[in-house]
Amino acid sequence: MSLPVVQPAEEGTELRYDGCVLSLIPPMTQLNTPYPSTAYLTGFLRSRGVRAVQADLAHGLVLSILSQQGLRSVRSEAAEPANAAANKSPSVRSFLKQFERYESTIDRVIRFLQGTDPTLAHRIVTRTFLPEGPRFESLDRFEADPETGDDPLLWAFGVLGVQDKARHFCTLYLSDLADVIRDAVDERFEFVRYAESLAQSQPTFEPLAQALATSQTLLDRVLEQLTLDVVRKHDPNVVLITVPFPGTVYAAFRMAQTIRRQHPTIRIALGGGYANTELRQLKEPRVFDYFHYVMLDDGERPILAMLEHLSGRRSEEHLVRTYHRCSDSGSVIYRNHPEPDVPFSQVGTPSWDGLDVGAYLSTLDLLNPMHRLWSDGRWNKLTIAHGCYWKKCSFCDISLDYISRYDTAAASLLADRITEIVQETGQTGFHFVDEAAPPKGLESLAQELLRRKIQISWWGNIRFEKTFTPDLCQLLAESGCIAVSGGLEVASDRLLKLMKKGVSVAQVARVTRAFADNGILVHAYLMYGFPTQTLQDTVDSLEYVRQLFENGCIHSGFFHRFTCTVHSPVGRAPNEYGVTLKPLSEITFACNDVEFVDPTGVDHDKLGRALSKGIYNFMHGIGLDADVREWFEGKVPRTTVSPRFISNALRGRD
Numbered sequence: 001m002s003l004p005v006v007q008p009a010e011e012g013t014e015l016r017y018d019g020c021v022l023s024l025i026p027p028m029t030q031l032n033t034p035y036p037s038t039a040y041l042t043g044f045l046r047s048r049g050v051r052a053v054q055a056d057l058a059h060g061l062v063l064s065i066l067s068q069q070g071l072r073s074v075r076s077e078a079a080e081p082a083n084a085a086a087n088k089s090p091s092v093r094s095f096l097k098q099f100e101r102y103e104s105t106i107d108r109v110i111r112f113l114q115g116t117d118p119t120l121a122h123r124i125v126t127r128t129f130l131p132e133g134p135r136f137e138s139l140d141r142f143e144a145d146p147e148t149g150d151d152p153l154l155w156a157f158g159v160l161g162v163q164d165k166a167r168h169f170c171t172l173y174l175s176d177l178a179d180v181i182r183d184a185v186d187e188r189f190e191f192v193r194y195a196e197s198l199a200q201s202q203p204t205f206e207p208l209a210q211a212l213a214t215s216q217t218l219l220d221r222v223l224e225q226l227t228l229d230v231v232r233k234h235d236p237n238v239v240l241i242t243v244p245f246p247g248t249v250y251a252a253f254r255m256a257q258t259i260r261r262q263h264p265t266i267r268i269a270l271g272g273g274y275a276n277t278e279l280r281q282l283k284e285p286r287v288f289d290y291f292h293y294v295m296l297d298d299g300e301r302p303i304l305a306m307l308e309h310l311s312g313r314r315s316e317e318h319l320v321r322t323y324h325r326c327s328d329s330g331s332v333i334y335r336n337h338p339e340p341d342v343p344f345s346q347v348g349t350p351s352w353d354g355l356d357v358g359a360y361l362s363t364l365d366l367l368n369p370m371h372r373l374w375s376d377g378r379w380n381k382l383t384i385a386h387g388c389y390w391k392k393c394s395f396c397d398i399s400l401d402y403i404s405r406y407d408t409a410a411a412s413l414l415a416d417r418i419t420e421i422v423q424e425t426g427q428t429g430f431h432f433v434d435e436a437a438p439p440k441g442l443e444s445l446a447q448e449l450l451r452r453k454i455q456i457s458w459w460g461n462i463r464f465e466k467t468f469t470p471d472l473c474q475l476l477a478e479s480g481c482i483a484v485s486g487g488l489e490v491a492s493d494r495l496l497k498l499m500k501k502g503v504s505v506a507q508v509a510r511v512t513r514a515f516a517d518n519g520i521l522v523h524a525y526l527m528y529g530f531p532t533q534t535l536q537d538t539v540d541s542l543e544y545v546r547q548l549f550e551n552g553c554i555h556s557g558f559f560h561r562f563t564c565t566v567h568s569p570v571g572r573a574p575n576e577y578g579v580t581l582k583p584l585s586e587i588t589f590a591c592n593d594v595e596f597v598d599p600t601g602v603d604h605d606k607l608g609r610a611l612s613k614g615i616y617n618f619m620h621g622i623g624l625d626a627d628v629r630e631w632f633e634g635k636v637p638r639t640t641v642s643p644r645f646i647s648n649a650l651r652g653r654d
């Protein structure tokens with residue numbers, strides 16, 4: 001029988017749905033703060049009168065494994081005769097040898113990283129408290145000052161930086177344990193991604209299907225228990241599982257497998273950044289042995305439609321952006337009844353209620369200063385606008401909804417959301433998670449925050465465009481801006497133009513310097529291996545970066561290798577960028593990255609090592625006066641960039 005179509009509930013009105021909706025974050029995401037999708041969906045559903053709850057099983061898994069009991073289980077696995085090869089790994093050997101010290105310190109370390117036992121820092125920095133594994137060798141690269149004999153870590157943490165130093169040591173301790181888990185329990189494990197390669201750009205479901213059919217690892221068993229516990233606690237009718245990145249997909253399927261086996265009446269849906277990016281050509285029926293629905297793009301409208309369908313008020317044909325398996329033919333059907341998305345102004349305030357925000361771990365890596373913000377501290381995550389206002393960059397997935405549909409909200413509404421979030425979480429730090437926060441939107445928000453005397457700190461990603469004048473940067477700093485990141489990509493005016501980035505190197509210098517002059521940390525996203533990039537472009541790009549550090553424009557940066565995706569302008573029209581795509585195999589599951597042939601034939605892998613080495617040293621103020629050719633192995637051409645290019649640009653001369 002086909003059900004009548006109902007008009008979607010009026011914006012702002014309540015949805016009649018009696019059941020409970022549980023949103024879950026699968027392992028692994030981040031240690032320091034929850035990934036925000038469940039907070040967004042929970043806040044939205046509650047604003048529509050739906051009983052909505054959430055849990056973060058990534059965090060749950062970390063706390064279970066990093067406990068006395070968890071480490072005992074890891075030791076049992078490591079000591080298994082079948083793991084003889086793994087026992088040979090230096091991490092495992094060190095762990096087994098020092099097991100009693102790990103067992104007696106783990107709970108203290110976790111409480112310290114949760115911020116509940118700060119005085120332990122003094123003990124940790126003595127380096128007699130924690131057992132040390134191979135990861136601590138990284139400290140050896142810091143040599144003592146030959147003249148003064150000063151503490152080798154002085155440059156990083158200063159004289160008073162006891163808390164930071166202790167956090168860094170604890171991070172090395174956890175990294176050793178992650179290596180042990182990888183070597184002795186599950187080779188696919190890392191703290192920020194789990195079994196990523198089974199999902200990332202995997203044309204068929206086969207590798208994932210095989211992994212899901214094999215016997216459970218220790219991590220799978222712990223995850224199964226956590227899943228059953230959370231379902232028992234909330235007794236939901238619907239479970240929403242979010243997959244923001246490929247490194248969460250395997251665990252999401254394991255969770256669905258558990259729920260489906262033990263609670264067959266619960267309806268399970270999958271969605272999130274990974275689905276939105278990689279599952280747009282889904283044809284694999286076996287996915288629906290785990291999930292009832294897979295949904296694309298923003299979840300609000302498709303979830304409302306699903307709940308209406310489940311409460312008998314909407315037919316299956318009228319689901320929105322939803323794949324399901326046809327009960328007759330067994331094949332996958334995509335339903336997309338055309339209905340407008342919920343406007344950004346009406347998605348409600350994200351709610352972290354139900355997540356134990358105080359129990360996340362503030363770790364500290366020394367990769368770069370921006371990385372510190374990603375991995376340290378509990379940030380409330382908020383979007384200033386939906387989508388990107390620029391949406392032209394040719395390397396970016398601009399054909400996808402989360403970039404292409406730009407939709408804003410008034411500054412007063414954003415300030416209301418900020419106030420509510422601070423009240424709920426007690427935290428005043430915000431990470432604005434926009435792809436590129438709009439300058440006009442930031443300006444009005446800053447004015448509103450100042451007018452209402454709302455004290456927060458915030459950081460986020462922007463484009464280094466000329467709208468960010470010194471005056472605007474000052475206003476943003478006064479409103480609480482502490483850091484910005486932005487793409488300089490390949491620092492080359494020719495390539496920036498080809499990328500349609502809409503900025504020039506000289507302009508980036510002026511904008512970044514305006515931020516830096518206002519005490520704001522500036523991080524540059526850099527890229528190498530873009531189509532047609534020559535060896536000369538790469539040398540010149542590192543020279544621009546050197547000068548940007550030398551002139552105090554940027555403090556932090558990272559070179560990423562360009563990857564071509566099928567959703568980007570380069571992937572859609574490769575000939576316009578002078579490259580040819582390698583043919584993709586038939587897609588029935590995921591699709592994103594696509595390999596290409598660039599006639600320049602440059603060995604970008606080799607150059608990438610030089611770029612990483614160079615920038616890492618620049619961040620520590622090393623090598624700023626040297627010729628950039630020194631960072632490269634073998635002979636490379638001299639830079640064609642004038643040594644005063646950036647200082648001239650700062651004086652207004654391009």
Ligand code: B12
Nearest residue numbers: 029037192240242246269270271272273274295298299433
């Ligand atoms: C900010 C950001 C980051 C930050 C913070 C990440 C974090 N852990 O919080 C940083 C810079 C650290 C980062 C790192 C990475 N990121 Co990132 N990141 C983003 C960005 C720009 C915003 C994420 C966000 O917070 N959005 C706000 C939330 C609320 O949106 P959302 O999760 O998409 O949720 C909505 C919908 O997806 C949907 N939804 C979500 N869950 C569910 C569930 C169900 C059942 C349904 C129906 C719907 C649904 O409804 C929600 C509300 O509308 C996105 C792109 C984007 N615009 O979304 C990329 C994005 C998620 N990142 C991506 C990637 C690949 C990564 C990295 C793996 C990169 C790398 N190689 O290191 C790492 C992984 C880091 C980690 N392990 O935590 C990709 C993932 C694509 C893919 N192939 O899977 C994205 C989509 C960007 C892209 N196209 O490249 N990232």
